[in-house]
Amino acid sequence: MxxxxxxxxxxxxxxxxxxxxxxxxxxxxxxxxxxxxxxxxxxxxxxxxxxxxxxxxxxxxxxxxxxxxxxxxxxxxxxxxxxxxxxxxxxxxxxxxxxxxxxxxxxxxxxxxxxxxxxxxxxxxxxxxxxxxxxxxxxxPAARAWESWAADPSADRYRLPDGSSVEVWTEVTEVLAGEPSGPLVTFVHHYSFSASPEERLSRSTLRxxxxxxxxxxxxxxxxxxxxxxxxxxxxxxxxxxxxxxxxxxxxxxxxxxxxxxxxxxx
CATH class of the missing domain: 3.40.50.150 (Vaccinia Virus protein VP39)
Incomplete structure (x- = not known):
């Protein structure tokens, strides 16, 4: 989604x-x-x-x-x-x-x-x-933040209100030059919950x-x-x-x- x-x-x-x-x-x-x-x-x-x-x-x-x-x-x-x-x-x-x-x-x-x-x-x-x-x-865009997202695929873990935990990591899937306004960067957040085997995804694009x-x-x-x-x-x-x-x-x-x-x- x-x-x-x-x-x-x-x-x-x-x-x-x-x-x-x-x-x-x-x-x-x-x-x-x-x-x-x-x-x-x-x-x-x-x-x-x-x-x-x-x-x-x-x-x-x-x-x-x-x-x-x-x-x-x-x-x-x-x-x-x-x-x-x-x-x-x-x-x-x-x-x-x-x-x-x-x-x-x-x-x-x-x-x-x-x-x-x-x-x-x-x-x-x-x-x-x-x-x-x-x-x-x-x-x-000169800082090229998306390069650090792509270079570090390790997951971060967070504790949720119900006591369970979730691991989150980000996958950069596309970088377009987007001239003249600036780059368009598309990425996917991956969510793995300790209480469920299902992985959820969130896809976004930023200018x-x-x-x-x-x-x-x-x-x-x-x-x-x-x-x-x-x-x-x-x-x-x-x-x-x-x-x-x-x-x-x-x-x-x-x-x-x-x-x-x-x-x-x-």
Whole structure:
């Protein structure tokens, strides 16, 4: 199944075991807290690790994700009642309702098509108030992270809530140049559970956009890049963790009209 770790309830448990709070969450939360009490859109919120922390920090948060199973898991977590959860995409976000929009956990890279990416940025521009910020990360293709995935086929073991364990390893199956936007990398996660002989698979493709592509696509969507970091401690590009961490501001340019939603979010 494609992106099964977000859609298969069993693999969602594995995802939560793998993806604990880390330095990336520290940075995103710190950047959000630069604007206390913000209205925040967490696009691709998944099972809500950062979403819940944002609400706990006093922000008003809408978490949107297309994966129903991930949202169901998020709604069961402590504090979930403080977040508004929505199944959908950026197109479902209300207009000019947010001070800040986030895409974390490399959500931006799962949007592989150029038109879909440009459309997502346009929708986020409409969702933000003029001057609102967009923050997201995307791996720097110059770091060639997929080569380390392919070079290390060893499995990592994780303990699950029911006491069983799972071994996870990643197989890179295809790397396409993807010019001019950046490489397209397809890989398969393999899951072997101690409580079952069945192996489950999750296939995904990520777009590794170049810095030039990110800057130009943001500009076309009406964003101005304020900061571009290379790591989780705000290092310069090429000197950090092999990331592009983008902080951009909605200038108002490139907006098109879209009907407002009624209710709490617009």
């Amino acid at each position: 494609r992106n099964a770790e977000f859609n298969d309830p069993r693999l969602i448990q594995v995802y939560d075991a793998q993806c604990r709070w880390s330095s990336d969450d520290d940075l995103f939360l710190a950047l959000a807290n630069e604007m206390p009490g913000s209205r925040v859109l967490d696009l691709g919120c998944g099972t809500g690790r950062l979403t819940l922390a944002l609400a706990d920090a006093g922000h008003t948060v809408l978490g949107i994700d297309p994966a129903r199973a991930s949202l169901e898991a998020a709604r069961l977590k402590p504090g979930a009642e403080r977040v508004t959860w929505m199944e959908g995409t950026a197109a479902d976000a209300p207009v000019q309702a947010f001070d800040l929009a986030l895409m974390t956990s490399h959500v931006a890279q799962f949007i592989t098509g150029d038109e879909e990416w440009q459309g997502t940025l346009a929708e986020l521009n409409r969702a933000l108030v003029p001057g609102g910020r967009l923050i997201f990360e995307s791996r720097d 590794f956009r170049t810095e030039e592509t990110l800057r130009s696509s943001l500009g076309r969507a009406g964003f101005e890049v304020e900061h571009l970091f290379g790591g989780w401690h705000r290092e310069p590009v090429g000197q950090g963790d092999g990331e592009f961490i983008v902080v951009a501001r909605a200038s108002g340019r490139g907006r098109t009209e879209k009907p407002r939603r009624s209710g709490a979010w617009g």
